[in-house]
Amino acid sequence: MYVEQGYKGQIGLWKYLFIPLGFIALMVVNYILSLNMTTSTEDMMAQLIDQFGTTLVFILVVGPLSALLFVVWGWTKLVHQQTIRSLTTARKKVDWKRIFFAFFLWGGLTTAMGFADILTRPEDFVWNFDSVKFAILVVVAVLLIPLQTSFEEYLFRGYIMQGLGIATKNRAIPLIATSVIFGLMHIANPEIGRLGYGLLVFYIGTGFFLGIITLMDDGLELALGFHAANNLFGALLVTADWTAFQTDSLYIDTAEPELGLGILVPILIVYPILIFVFAKKYKWTDWSNKLFGRVLSRDEIALNK
Template identity: 50%
Template structure:
């Protein structure tokens, strides 16, 4: 139902090419420039933070997502002639209670895990809290991090999920492709340089988690809440010199990072628990059909 809604609007193939070509082209140009000029991205980030401060750097980096999100939604509305509601959910209206349930669940979990690790391994953290910088960080994060995560969700779990779904006419191909591409884009994060390629299991696994939530729930509300809480709480709670979000957070992780079996714990244990909670609360059923079934064009709807 969620994917099949796209059949009701302007869904010809070329319309689904323009935005991905522009976005992935921009990402590719950025990567090529870094490689050709042999730039040290981490060193550039460090110099920017020293010069401007971490809050300003974060603000400037997040501001581009406001443009990305506005561009995507305007394209959907005026080129696909599709209401944003149908890009968000198959329900009669957006269910914000779902968003807030997922947001609260992830926020409480992340805060709990961070507090537990802080008291279990106090040598790995320093208290980084300063009132004024933190308040600026709070304002920037509350307003712009949900914009960043919303763009990623609308682009991957909304736009590409529906676009690939109407082309492939099934559910599993868009699930796999959007999850792998979503995870693959995180390859350019500084965490990969520091921890190694094994961290890609986490990123791609997160893509699958969000995609499964969207398909099983026939809407993006849970994925939007989940993603927003994960990035927002992380930015406010803990920073490190080797992460994508270097902020004036409450704590700073000063431990020597490493990645091993702990990378698999979220994917193999924590994410299935989250899915179980959502499945029980929202009475998900017919998993095989919703994840692997055909996407059928509604009757009396023609390809445009």
């Protein structure tokens, strides 16, 4: 099983606490700074874009998180002496077909829903296509976004999920904890400043979705593909002046955002449908045990071999 893959590395409390606590500390500092700024995060982003340009600011936002992926990998390999494969999946090798299936499935659905939104309210969107700027965005986004989203998956659904699962000998606790922390990680985003803390429900719900498919599928592959597609296609298709990703995308959404029941649609409808599709395709069973069951000990794993 996936959580038990953590036993393939060297276990130690300080080893597992260092990276999560360090990252949480950075997020707390970032949030405190955002609260004490004389200007809003949204206004600060606008000033940076005016000064440095959209693409450079995008790199400044995404680049550090992309680089942190190699920190997680390096710490896992050097300190825990655990393979990246075992941090990724319980399978004998990483299943790239799963990654690409989730990527293209969600990328296609995201694009379709995006264009449907544009067609139903065309007055709210401005065509923003600039061939040179868009080409640069494509190159930068394709290079950085998969690294950025992979960092978040390896940290939350991988590293913390395995470490907390082994420490508590339980699957539900890491599922809940990683989902809530993942949601709270977005608390300093400009979207929260514009729409309010209620938007965290969406981020936490997304965390639960990613955690469920990771535990049920015994690996990160589906979560890696989904998350990369979500951010990449979103960055390329539509941007707005109140989002964390402000890019030279095809369209700009000029509508005044509002927090409504629409944030529940992905959580209550879209994500369950995706879970159903994945479950049918990959023949998931034993739901109760995989999501809420006990994590086996080293000795129990040895006896079951």
